[in-house]
Amino acid sequence: MSQQTLTPALNLSTSDALFTRAKNHIPGGVNSPVRAFRAVGGHPVFMQSAQGAWLTDVDGNRYLDFINSWGPMILGHAPQIVLDAVQGAIGNSLSFGAPTRREVEMAELIKQMVPSIEKVRLVNSGTEATMSAIRVARGYTGRTKILKFEGCYHGHGDSFLIAAGSGALTLGTPDSPGVTPGVAQDTLTVPYNDLAAVEQAIAANDGQIAALILEPVVGNMGLVVPAEGYLQGLRELCTQHGIVLIFDEVMTGFRLARGGAQELYGITPDMTTLGKIIGGGMPVGAYGGRQDIMDQVAPAGKVYQAGTLSGNPIATAAGIAQLTYLQQHPELYDELNRITTRLADGTRQICAELGLNYTVNQVGSMFSVFFTDKPVVNLEDAKTSDTEAFGRYFQGMLHRGIYLAPAQYEALFVSTAITDELVDHYLTACREAMREAHSL
Numbered sequence: 001m002s003q004q005t006l007t008p009a010l011n012l013s014t015s016d017a018l019f020t021r022a023k024n025h026i027p028g029g030v031n032s033p034v035r036a037f038r039a040v041g042g043h044p045v046f047m048q049s050a051q052g053a054w055l056t057d058v059d060g061n062r063y064l065d066f067i068n069s070w071g072p073m074i075l076g077h078a079p080q081i082v083l084d085a086v087q088g089a090i091g092n093s094l095s096f097g098a099p100t101r102r103e104v105e106m107a108e109l110i111k112q113m114v115p116s117i118e119k120v121r122l123v124n125s126g127t128e129a130t131m132s133a134i135r136v137a138r139g140y141t142g143r144t145k146i147l148k149f150e151g152c153y154h155g156h157g158d159s160f161l162i163a164a165g166s167g168a169l170t171l172g173t174p175d176s177p178g179v180t181p182g183v184a185q186d187t188l189t190v191p192y193n194d195l196a197a198v199e200q201a202i203a204a205n206d207g208q209i210a211a212l213i214l215e216p217v218v219g220n221m222g223l224v225v226p227a228e229g230y231l232q233g234l235r236e237l238c239t240q241h242g243i244v245l246i247f248d249e250v251m252t253g254f255r256l257a258r259g260g261a262q263e264l265y266g267i268t269p270d271m272t273t274l275g276k277i278i279g280g281g282m283p284v285g286a287y288g289g290r291q292d293i294m295d296q297v298a299p300a301g302k303v304y305q306a307g308t309l310s311g312n313p314i315a316t317a318a319g320i321a322q323l324t325y326l327q328q329h330p331e332l333y334d335e336l337n338r339i340t341t342r343l344a345d346g347t348r349q350i351c352a353e354l355g356l357n358y359t360v361n362q363v364g365s366m367f368s369v370f371f372t373d374k375p376v377v378n379l380e381d382a383k384t385s386d387t388e389a390f391g392r393y394f395q396g397m398l399h400r401g402i403y404l405a406p407a408q409y410e411a412l413f414v415s416t417a418i419t420d421e422l423v424d425h426y427l428t429a430c431r432e433a434m435r436e437a438h439s440l
């Protein structure tokens with residue numbers, strides 16, 4: 001056994017005090033469950049500010065950020081172009097509840113970047129986008145059931161909290177109490193990356209499935225990559241059976257390529273849901289797709305969906321600024337890919353050197369280290385991970401100034417602010433924290 005590295009001390013006293021206060025007023029002390037650190041032990045870190053690749057907490061500690069607000073901050077924190085756009089918009093009112101020029105510009109931009117989208121509706125979160133998309137698919141097809149995949153997460157709409165990923169999985173409530181049996185019976189679930197299971201589900205529910213919804217690259221059971229031909233197979237099955245194929249690109253949209261996973265894999269879905277990056281850090285979501293489907297949405301059609309703050313002028317200003325930058329800088333995707341490949345390969349190599357043949361999955365600027373030596377292609381594989389060891393590793397990284405997602409079943413997101421020097425910094429911490437987590 002080699003020499004053990006001691007975890008550097010970290011003063012989190014202000015965070016701890018805030019968490020104590022928060023628990024008196026907010027369920028579990030947080031406004032979204034995974035933030036509570038339940039899966040990794042310790043208390044959540046309360047953040048104060050961020051710039052580029054770095055977060056600063058309320059105690060003054062600095063962390064290299066590999067969550068980036070769960071994906072939106074692809075250009076790092078507080079990019080000047082987004083700040084300028086927001087500041088420019090603020091003086092003209094924070095909300096109108098009436099149409100604005102920016103909503104038109106945002107819709108045009110989204111359509112240019114994601115050509116499968118012929119019409120698009122802006123909402124306020126990824127959850128709203130997916131909830132609305134399945135309602136539209138049901139209205140369009142006149143069918144009731146949807147098919148989703150075990151470990152995929154599509155926000156917290158009732159229909160999706162069945163075999164759900166992300167915090168629902170981490171906290172052991174993939175089928176949430178409060179979802180009525182009536183709703184649950186209309187959600188069919190099958191394992192990811194298994195075309196035969198999809199065929200069987202379709203055959204067993206002939207003519208009843210309105211939509212098949214999936215994360216084309218899954219980020220919510222850790223990162224899971226679609227097998228060769230899988231997305232194409234789903235496309236063909238949906239076409240054959242009149243099922244609306246919905247790509248939930250809330251995470252992958254504008255991240256894996258300018259046109260998202262559908263551009264990367266060359267598959268055209270009928271509908272797409274978006275969020276995260278399109279808001280530049282502000283609360284925005286969107287759903288869109290084929291014109292004949294989207295024209296079902298009120299007031300063009302009869303499927304109702306609305307929002308007091310939808311198309312908010314500040315959120316659209318931030319989103320347009322970030323999307324325009326991405327559209328004009330296609331080269332940044334190659335660079336993000338190169339940097340993330342260094343992170344993923346480096347982590348793999350460190351694990352191998354330590355005798356831990358852990359699985360590291362990566363696509364573009366998303367990656368995950370699964371604490372298992374099994375290849376991870378679905379939820380069952382992901383669940384073979386040693387989550388206790390992951391928790392120790394997470395704490396070791398945190399204490400070395402690296403901020404990872406506080407759960408095994410989440411992906412990491414890399415921003416353009418991560419340089420080669422910062423990759424080296426991450427890898428040094430990774431080696432020490434891996435050794436420490438396994439007492440090597």
Ligand SMILES: Cc1ncc(COP(=O)(O)O)c(C=O)c1O
Nearest residue numbers: 125126127153154155250251275
């Ligand atoms: C793939 C996917 N869909 C939908 C959502 C829901 O988005 P939001 O948290 O903005 O409601 C998320 C993230 O939470 C997501 O990762």
Ligand SMILES: N[C@H](C=O)CCC(=O)O
Nearest residue numbers: 032033034070166167220
């Ligand atoms: N995996 C979730 C979305 O990306 C994590 C964010 C959350 O639930 O707070």
